[in-house]
Amino acid sequence: MDAPDKKEFIFGSIFLLANRLQVLGDRWDSDITMKQWFLIVMIAQFKESPPTLSEVAEFMGSSRQNVKQLALKLQKRNFLCIEKDAKDSRALRLLLTEECQEFFLKRQEREQAFLAELYKxxxxxxxxxxxxxxxxxxxxxxxxxxxxxxxxxx
Incomplete structure (x- = not known):
């Protein structure tokens, strides 16, 4: 088999690494899935005001339905609140809770060790x-x- 073109190799490797990192991350912490972690990270990027479900879905490149399913699971765990927008009752805003912030503070050292090993x-x-x-x-x-x-x- 010939060596792949660098561009093809990189393209395929992105998918391979994404899948393997998801499996590894799901094993690393049984309290939260990588998809749930990713949603929390995406919500945290909105500094000015809590984002709407649609804004987060577009930002993530995901469907609104997939984001809503993840958000509902995180709401059950008290990691986020889903609230109707004050100005548009059709829009749902996603707010991270204090419990979510505490969860991530507790695992901060462990995350740093994970990243150090990943990039060694x-x-x-x-x-x-x-x-x-x-x-x-x-x-x-x-x-x-x-x-x-x-x-x-x-």
Missing amino acids: GISETRLNEVYQGIYQLGENVFEMDEKSKGGKRI
């Missing part, structure tokens, strides 16, 4: 290169996504 053997120079490459890939994906919403083929 990778120099600062290589880490910066990977960061820049992934950042640019993210920009390209966002741009391609916007074009595809307008019905344009890429």
